[in-house]
Structures are given as C-alpha cells and as structure tokens.
Amino acid sequence: MKKLISLLICAILCVPPGASAAEKPQISAQSYVLYCPQDKSVVLSREPEKRMKPASTTKLMTTLLTLEAAQNENKTVEFTAEMEAEGSSMYLKHGEKLKLSDLAAGMMMCSGNDAANAAAITIGKTKEGFAGLMNQRAKQLCMKNTHFVTPSGLDDDNHYSTALDLAKLMAAGLENPAFARLTAQKSARVSFESPGNKTAEYNNHNKLLRLDPRCVGGKTGYTVAAGRCLVSAARQNGLTLICVTLNDKNDWNDHTALYDAGFSSLSAYAPEDLSLKIPCAGGERDEITAVCQSAEPIILGGGESGRVRRVIKTEEFVYAPVNKGAKVGSVEYYLDGRLIKKQSLNARDEVKIQKVKVGLWQKIKEFFNYG
Template sequence: MKKLICVLICAAFILCVSIPVYAETDNSKTVETSAVAFVLYCPQNGSIILSKNENEHKKPASTTKLLTSLITLEQAARGNSTVTFTDKMTAEGSSMYLEYGDTVKLSDLAAGMMMCSGNDAANAAAIAISGSYEKFSGVMNSRAQSIGMKSSHFVTPSGLDDDNHYTTAHDMALLMAEVLRNKQLAELISQKSATVDFIKPEKHMTYTNHNRLLSMYSYCIGGKTGYTDAAGRCLVTASRRDNLTLICVTLDDKNDWKDHTALYEYGFSKLGCYMDNEFTAEIPVAGGEDDFVTVSADSSCELVVNKGVESKIKRMVKLDSFLFAPVMQGEAVGEIEYSLNGKTLKKARLKAQNGAEIKSGKKGLLEKIKELFFNG
C-alpha cells in the first residue's frame, strides 16, 4: 500500500533551492578604498556585495600561497611524507629559514607559508609534490580551474612575479572560500602563530602570522598577505559575525588593513544570516520490521538576507505523523520550507536515513493502524 502523504511533494522539486533576499549592495562607491581592485564576497550564497575591477588581471604576490598550501595539505592528507630541504628549493624573499638538510613533515610547510610567508616552504612543497616547478604549476592551474578560477594562471608556487602569473580579485575570493572548506587550512590561518617540529635537526620553531587583521579586527578568522614592488600590497581575508561569513580581497592597496575593516563593517551592516540546525526526527512506521525511521534534511540551512529580517523567517515542516512500510533508505518522505512574508526562500527534502521493510505476513490497513496506536 502506498504511504499516505499529507502534502504532495512535486517530482520536479530541486533539493535546497534558495531564492536569496539581498540588500541593495551593488554600489562600489558606498565604501571608498585605495585598492586598484577589490571584492567583498559572501561564500554562503556566492554573491558579490561590493567590487571594483574584480575581473581585472592582477599580480597576487604571496596570496598565491593560499593555493599552494591548499594543495600541500590535500596531498599531506593522502600521505604526510617527510621533506628534506635541498639547493633546488632555495628562494629569495620571505622565509621560514630552512637550511640544506632540514627535514620536516609536508604539512608543516603549509605552516611556514601561512605564518611567515616562506618562499622556501612554497618551493619545497612544490618540488616534494611534483618534482619540478613546471609540473607543480600544472597542478596549481588544474586545482584553480576546479575551484572555478577561470581568469587566473599560476607559474610560481610562492607568488614571486612572472608575466604569466596572474589572477583576479573575484578568483581569489573563490579560492578563499575553498580554503575555508578545508578544516585544517582554515584552522591554520586563524592562528596568530604556529610551531613547527623539525625532524632533522630536532628542534621547535614558532612562526608569527603576518596577517595583522587577526588582531586588528575581532571578527577576522584568517587570511594571507602578499607584497612585491610590481604587485603592491595584496590581502585576502575572511571574517565571520553572527553566522554570516564574508571574504574580502584587495589587490594593489596601500591601505589594505583599513579598507578590509571598512568593507566588512559595510557588509555586516547590510546583511544578516538565518541559521537553522540540521533537522532530525524519529517517525513511527506502521507494518514495518522496524518501529521507527530517522528522518533528516541533508544539511543545516543558511539564508543570507537583509539585515534585521532574520527573525521574521518562518520554517514549516511538512511531514506525516507516521509512515507505512516499506520505507527505503534515502527516500524523500517530506520537506522543510523557509519563507519570508509569504515568499518561499528555500525548500529542502526530508529523507529517511534508514529503511523499514514490511513485517513478515500480510496485514490489512486496519491492522496496521491498530498496530500503530495500540502496540507497546
């Protein structure tokens, strides 16, 4: 017998379709900056809040190391090998002071890149992973394409200038969003310092994070600095306030600390985030080998809306009080709808997390109902 469903779910319904409600935040003159190019981006819904020349090719300097460190930690997660520093890995500029013969874990090179912007750490990671800078460049560009960075091309793992090494403010915002999805890297860039345990020689080195915004702006959760004469000052950061995450990228900006703070304050004054934790419920099953099935949404709900309307969002759960066996694992059995002033913002399917087979022996509808209400 087919299960009785209180509310029919449209077969064409798409899981977790959001219709975001934005403030009018597309005027780049709202916040004056010194940046040649910048973007204020919300990774929770993929929207650009403010921008200027966000698709213009620019040199990223050491903010490149966000990509190099991401690749490094992804490789380390598959096998955190040891790396011995050689003369092929030497680099000019900022350093974590690796010397010939020094041996560290691959993952520790990311700490050297993210804290003190070690060019030597970036080179060491590139050689350790790919065997040459040219091959690692291919890895960088492939990973960038997978993120959606369509207007970027990377040549050097450290970000030292090259005519064919470029990106855009928008692409760097996409990269930072990917960085935040990597728990290990997100944790690393949130720290004001990190200690590396050298394997050879046996010693412990503590490095201080160059990202001063971690101390200057209380909502900052991480980022990466960069500078060369050709690129100017570059800064990629992320901040979180009241469940809303924003990413700011400034390229060639003489007042980047001040500009990031101003842009974040603007964004947080205009937008808010409605959060609903992952919905889970135990639903009785009539006529099943199992008495209950667990029903849940695939994920928690995040809705970016105009500031101040978060409390006005309504949640409606459309789910029967009981289900008839059989219930298949993964079967859609209901939905959650989020709305504001009568307008649907998001819908999410509720799925059975476990199945329930029909109990042995055929039973009629009345027996199933009696079993539901009188057994136990």
Template sequence: MNSFTKRGRQCFAALLAAGLLWAFPSLAQGAEPGVSAECAVLISGETGTVLYEKNAYERHAMASTTKIMTALLALEESARAGDPVVDITEEMVAVEGSSMGLQAGNRLRLSELTAGMMLASGNDAANACALFLSGSQEGFGALMNERAGEIGMKDTHFVTPSGLDDEAHFSTAYDMALLTKTALENQDFEDIVKCFTRQVEFLDPAGTVSYTNHNKLLQLYEGCIGVKTGFTKKAGRCLVSAARREGATLIAVTLNAPDDWDDHTALLDYGFSMMQSVAFDGAQVTARVPLAGGSLDSVQVQGAAGEIRSLPAVDAERIERRVLLPKFLYAPVRAGDKVGQVQYFAGGKEIYSLPVVAAESVPAAEKKEPGFWQRLFHWDWA
C-alpha cells in the same frame, strides 16, 4: 533519495506559508566603502555572492597571496598521503625573497612545512612544496592551473608557487576570493591561517621554531580568521582576509592597495552591516514514508532541528528549501536512522542542510509458518 514525496511537498509548502523560514536585519546597513586598492572584492564565504567589487575581474599580479593555492594543494596531498616527511634539498631553498629559514638537510612533515610557509610567507617553503609534490616548478604550475580550473578561476594563470613576479603569473580579485572560499572549506587550512603565532615542528634537527603571521588583521579585526598577505614591486601590497561573525564568513581581496589594512576593515564592516539572521529549522518537516517488509506499512519521519545563521540580505531573501525523501524504505528501521535531507539553497547553491530521520522504530514483519496448501504445493516429490 532524489525525489519529493507528495506528503513532503505539501509539508514544504505549508512551512513556507507559515513563515517558519524567516529573516530580520542584524545590523544597520552601512554606506558602500571607498578603498585605496586598484582591484577589490568582497564575497560571502557561504554563497559566493559578491557584495562589493572594484575592478574585481581585472587581471593583476597577486604576489604571495599565490601561496593560498600552494597551501591548499599541499594540505590536500598531506591528507591523502598521511602527512609525509619532506627532505629539504639545496634546490628547494635556492630561491630569493622571504624565507622561513629552511636549510638543506632539514626534515619536517608536509603540513608543518605548509604552516611555516603561510605564517612566514616563506618562498623557500613554497618552492619546497612545489618540488616535493611535482618534481619541478613547471609541473607544480600545471597542478595549480588544473585546480584553478576546478574551482572556476577563469582569469588566472599560475607560474610560480610563491608569487614571485612573472608576466604569465596573474589572477583577479574575484578569482582569489573563489580560491579562498574553497581553501577555507579545508579545516587544516583554516587552522593554520587563523594563527597569529605557531610552533612548527622539525624532525631534523629535532625541535620547534615559532613563526609570527604577517597578517595584522588577526589582531586588529574582531572575528578575523586569516588569510594571506603579499607584496612585490609589480603587484604592490596584496591582501586576502576572511572574518566570521554569528556564523557568517566574509572574504575580502585587495590587489595593489596602499592602505590595505584600512581597506579590509572598511570592506568587512560593510559586509557585516548587510547581514540578516536566518532560521534554518527542519523540525517541522514531518511525513510518513511507505515501508516494505515491516510490521507497519509506513514509518514516521521528521527533520532535525537547525540553528540561526547570518547571511547577506540578498541571499536571505531568496532562500529555497527542498525536502528530499525516498519513495519507500525497507524494514527494519530504527528511530534516528537518517532517511532523507532538508536542503537550503540561495542562488542555486546549497548553503545548509539538515537530516531527516526516522521518528520511530519499525521492526521487520514476522515470517508466518506456511499453511497446509502452501506446504502441499511446495512438497519435494523427488
């Protein structure tokens, strides 16, 4: 299903001409904010479009916001391996700085360890994740950098799983925003970082421990869904936040920001002031697709109904829609079968999609009994 049918292209053009893809301002656009941060960026969580930047591509220490990458790798492994149990060792807890209170002999699942790490900003938990997943900090650093390359973090190099200072450990505000955009696509990650308090279950000794998130924006800012605080003397106050309103997600990053809570409030307010409402609707997409072996020679198909989402105005104004349909289908086809897709792109990136489904059922053609001459020439004379 990688080509348009002629009918699909005609339908697509007609829909655009009819103005069924529309946008209107949802908020009055605000003035660009001033921030205290040395480095800052604000991006759309859907498209990655940069809405604000200040030294966003300048390399800088990022402190415990590093744990976003550690958590992402841990949760990806947890999903692959069935959430394995981690046995905490002396080596794992032999690390300075903030802690979730782990002790050698503790046992807990990898997802629970990750939750404690993100809420309590536990360096012990980050070290435990690294040693469990790779056997050494060096090995885990290699994993972090490999994943960073996949995400497109071009100005980042990880050394420590926790964010403790190291000359070779650095990132940029923009790269950290890209990392967070990817991490928030993992539902387990979002479920953890949006919690202000969470009970973490220990298997040994059996019980639960309650942790409170260091991210005050979860209570201070409407729609906040995370993400991570950080501080070292070298990095200063670092903060990555995300907020969602009317289906739109914004991600803000500040590095070395004395007034980070106010910075993020101003950045997110500015971003939401730039939103426009966009109608994603494939219901008007109709076509007939040729059908092989059916009681009819074609089948009626239709795009599914969509919804209204908010996007940055710059993205809303450049949306492209593509209708993907197969050249033909094989019978039988049942009403509701997915047969294609309506895709929406902004800046070359897919931001939304809807299925195209069969609008009717068409059974396979009935087999006819062979006639006299067909039987004669297919007679077995042996």
C-alpha cells in the same frame, strides 16, 4: 497639499537602501571584492575580474596543495640549493629536514618563499611541474582569469589572478580543516627533524587576526609591481565573508570597512536538524521517524533572519512499506510570505509490512479447501 507631497517625497528619499545592497565604503584598492562563499555571491566589488599580480597571496594555492599532499603522506623534506628563493623567508638552511606540513606553516605564517619552493619541488618534482598542478586546481575551482608560474608569487608576466578568483581560492581553503586551522593561527611552532634539537616559532603576517576579532584567516602579499595585496576571511553570526584587495596601500582598514558594510547588510539563517514522528499504517511499527538534516545557511538581508517562518508539510499518516530515505514530507522556509528554501523530510529507517498471523483453525480450513 504641497506640504503633504513634500513630506511624501522626503519619506521616499529617506528610505534606506535594500537590505541586500551594502553601502559602499571608500576603498583605496585598485581591485577588490567582498565575497560570500555560502551562496557564491559578490557583495561589493571594484573590477573584481581584472587580471593583476597576486604576489604572495599565491601561497594560498601552494599551501592548500601542500596540506593535501601532507594528508596523504607527510613527507620529510631536505632543503637543498635548488629550493633557495629571494624575498620573504623562513630561513631554511641546506641539509635541514622538516615535514611538508611544517613547510605549509612557514608559507602561511611568514610567507616563506623558500618553503614554497621546497614544497613545490617535493610534490611536483620541479617548480614548473608544481605550477601545472596549481593551474589544474585553479581550473577545477573556476578561477577563470588565473595562471600560475611560481609557487611563491614572485613577479612573472604570465603569473596573474583576480580578486574574485582569489576569493574562490580562499573559500576552497576554508573547506579544508587543516588549512582552516592553520590560516587562523597567529603563530606556529615548527620542530625540525634535522637538526633534531631545532625549533622555530613564526608569527603570522596577517595582522587582521589581531586587529579584527571577526577575522578567521587570510594571506598577505607584496612586491613593488603588485603593491600590497591581502586576502582575508571573517565570520559573524553564522555568516562567512571573504575580502580581497589588490594594490591597496590601506588594506587593513579597507578590509575592516568592507566587513562592517557586509555584515551590516547581510544575515544568515541556519536551518536546524529536524526529527519528528509520523503514524504508519500496516507496518511492523506504528510510526516512522522523519528527519531533515541542517543545510547551508540561507543568506538574507540585514535583520531579515528574524522574519523567517518554517512550515512543515507531511501526510497525516503513511502506509507501509516505507523504504529508508523515502520522501515523506517537506520543510519550507518563508520570508515575508515568499518561499526561499525547501527541503525534503525523509524516513530515517525502513518499515516493513506487518505479517498477518494465521490461527490453527484458519490453517485447517485452508488445508481442506485447498484446490
């Protein structure tokens, strides 16, 4: 009996942790977060809302605003003395001219403080004016513990952010196609408008793009006061994760370790497009097409996506008229018998009531019986 109890205790102790709880690796960052933008959840963290100096990860915001401005009007910028900056640079010279989108490349690739200043002054008239735009967007993104002062991220006592806020910022950037393409590049070539024969190629400081094939972008940062800062994003099997480490001497390895933990503990089930026919009574057509568009992936524990069951619920037939977009059923997703998502099935097209054709003899009868 004692042996049986011992075996049961051993079995309980040996059960692995829940699929949704990632096992924490040893991370050297003062503050970090592993964030899933698809369901806005924190997977792993240490003091994710601690206000810290973000260094050049600030340029995620500057780059995003610059690319948005360039999409409206990709202005030509002439580099001037007021745009000069200390620190990392794309080495712009007075009088050189290039597009806003090229300044964005200079920020994302080589962390150019000069590019950040040039974009900020062009878009916001002054660096202070641009900081106002940065803080306005931060508020829109619910970055509750962030305040920007400089477009480059150079240290200022009133310039701060958090690991969680920077993860939200990176998530917003990935939703912008131009930003997502740029941050994923290992290098970028810039063609200057003046001098017209000048081109320059800049390598991306984000070494994780070369070290980890799952990485789809990010931004480095460093000052003596901030330490090494890194924001990155990775994607695997339909699941996207964002990692932020602040003041971390071992950031490359820590990001890989956090992604290993996250991707092993989570999975994504992607609902597919669905189209089916439902009989229709009394309509101009004898059936309707019901559709359900694919939705955002459902984030589950590791290995759980293979246990998802889809159930389609509709009536045997519908009656005309049917309006376009009308709900005609539902699609439900179950994990081990538990409902985890429900979507509507909607009519793709309108179906009108069929008009009854009246014969000649019926029309004559109706004429003489009228009144």
